[in-house]
Amino acid sequence: MRYSAGHKKETRERIVKAASRQIRGQGGKGPAIGDLMKNLDLTHGGFYKHFRSKEQLLIEAIVKGFDETEAWLVEAMSKAEPGGELKLIIERYLSLQHCANPAGGCPVAALASEIARYPRAMRLEVDREIRKRIKRMAGLLPGATSEERERNCLVLFSGMAGALSLARATPDPESRKKILEAARDFYTRAFCG
């Protein structure tokens, strides 16, 4: 059958969006293409009408994860009184909500240890995204020079991703909460003066 004008583009976006959630939720090589397509009421064969390979899809899926997460954090910021932006970002990033929702959250926390083992093209793309976000976020950090602010931002960002990963790895909900709270208190004190 013939489809309407924007149909193909819409389908493509649905695939990327679903894949983005699933790669963050499942990690590894991400969802099997058959499953992914079935969830969207499509069949696996059609996949290659949209993407050159699974790897290409995963790259786009991860980029989408960064976009979604940044938007979600920026939204938190918008509610801040002046100077309180960073505190709200830390609180949201280290919230129980983010912890319970890897599929909709930060790709670095969701995939931290796996990125290093991705194929080169994927690593380069992830690296580009991380640099972009770090640069934007660095302005909120304390520090005399932009160099110093960026260093602080790297420490905060990697530290929060580590705390979130560790919390998610912890089976006991009480301990999870303890880790998140400890990290939240610590980074707030360290960077929100």
Next chain:
Amino acid sequence: MRYSAGHKKETRERIVKAASRQIRGQGGKGPAIGDLMKNLDLTHGGFYKHFRSKEQLLIEAIVKGFDETEAWLVEAMSKAEPGGELKLIIERYLSLQHCANPAGGCPVAALASEIARYPRAMRLEVDREIRKRIKRMAGLLPGATSEERERNCLVLFSGMAGALSLARATPDPESRKKILEAARDFYTRAFCG
């Protein structure tokens, strides 16, 4: 053929040791059993004379990773002047050497984001190990109560693991070094005050 008394035990240990390196190096489901055995000049069929399942092997392999890493950090400590132990641990954990050697390093940094997705039995075992090590290390941290020292230890440990994961994910060696140095300076100042 019949083998000497300790032979089976030795073979088993060789398998665990090789698997421990490979799961940390490759992540995911770890090495394929066929490859793992071939590297030890054995065939895949014999594997099940030693282990109930691959999952059981992985559990033992990860525990071995914790043991090796703790020993390696304790060795660093032994060279410290009194009070300087933690500083040496931070420096070793965040060294370029550790960064370049995931297969021989900390399992949490190597597998951070994947642990949360392991089968329950594996998660529980990893959790036990982490608690054990955190408890031992907490004594080196500042804090008025043991509660507070443990919280600090959680923050330091998860932060360092996050920094190491991020550094490993970074393709450019200069940036890798920058991340490690920034984290090293920061945590040293924060906890070795």
Next chain:
DNA sequence: TGTACATCAGTGAACGCGCGTTCACTGATGTAC
């Protein structure tokens, strides 16, 4: 002391399943005439 048998770490073929990718095909709609 010599012989028959038991033991058991290791072997390698086979099974079954998951999964990425390819490819000939479908069929509703747009277009050319």
Next chain:
DNA sequence: TGTACATCAGTGAACGCGCGTTCACTGATGTAC
């Protein structure tokens, strides 16, 4: 206006490979007699 053909998103069978697990078998050595 009606008819023949082109288009192309989506379909589903098939291929090839990787991999965990099973199982009947091997063969050197220890043990029973």
